[in-house]
Amino acid sequence: MKRLILLYVLLILFFGCSTMKYHKPAMSHSSIDAIYEASKLESVLNRDVFRMAMSGYSKIGPKKDSLITIIDFSRPSTDKRFYLINLANQTLLYHTYTSHGVNTGENEAIAFSNLDGSRQSSLGFYLTAETYEGKHGISLKLDGLERGFNNRARKRYIVIHSANYVTEEFIHENERLGRSWGCPALPPDITQDIIQLIKEGSVLFIYGNDENYLQHSKLIR
Numbered sequence: 001m002k003r004l005i006l007l008y009v010l011l012i013l014f015f016g017c018s019t020m021k022y023h024k025p026a027m028s029h030s031s032i033d034a035i036y037e038a039s040k041l042e043s044v045l046n047r048d049v050f051r052m053a054m055s056g057y058s059k060i061g062p063k064k065d066s067l068i069t070i071i072d073f074s075r076p077s078t079d080k081r082f083y084l085i086n087l088a089n090q091t092l093l094y095h096t097y098t099s100h101g102v103n104t105g106e107n108e109a110i111a112f113s114n115l116d117g118s119r120q121s122s123l124g125f126y127l128t129a130e131t132y133e134g135k136h137g138i139s140l141k142l143d144g145l146e147r148g149f150n151n152r153a154r155k156r157y158i159v160i161h162s163a164n165y166v167t168e169e170f171i172h173e174n175e176r177l178g179r180s181w182g183c184p185a186l187p188p189d190i191t192q193d194i195i196q197l198i199k200e201g202s203v204l205f206i207y208g209n210d211e212n213y214l215q216h217s218k219l220i221r
Helices: 002-020 029-038 047-060 168-174 188-198 211-216
Strands: 067-072 082-086 091-096 124-134 137-144 203-207
Touching (some): 029 047, 047 067, 047 124, 047 203, 067 188, 082 188, 137 188
Parallel strands (some): 067 203
Antiparallel strands (some): 082 091, 124 137, 124 203
C-alpha cells in the first residue's frame, strides 16, 4: 500500500511539472504598462484588459509573437472594440468594430458560452490557425486554448470573417451592429488585410464582464 501511495505521489509530481513547463511566467505589470503607454492605448483600450491580455500572451509564448489581437466585449457593439497591436514596434495597427453572438445580447454582450448550438460568443485566449474560403470569403479558423470557455471553437466553427452587418451604416440604421452565431465578424473592407496579418499562430484574447471567466481563467493572472 505504501508503495502504491508513493507511486501515486510521484506520478502527480511528474505530470504536474511536465504541464507547468509549457507556461512561461506572466509579465510584470510594470513591463506591460510600459508597452501600453508606448503604444498610446490610454484613450482607446482599458488598461486592465490589456494587462490580462498580455499576461496570457506571455504565458502562451505564441509562434507569431509580434502581434496580439484583443476584443473587449465589455464595450457595446456600437463602439470600436477590436484592437490589433504590433508589439514589436508598439503600434496600434487596427481599431475597429466587431460583432458578438446573436444570443450573447443586443447591443451589449452579456451572455457567453462554449456549448455547441448556443450561438453565443466565447471568452478567453485563442491561437489563430489556417484560412479557408467560405460563404463570407476568406475566413480564419481559431483554436480556443481554455477548456470550458472556448476549447470547442473549432468544432463550433467560431471563425473570423467579414460581414456586411459590421459597418457604421448598419449602426446608424439599427442602433447596434448585426450579430453572428458566435463569430467575431469584422468590416468587409479590412477583414482580408487583418486575417493575412494575424493568421497561423498569433494570440487573440476576447474579454467580457463575466465573473465565471474572471474567477477561473488561469491565463489572465
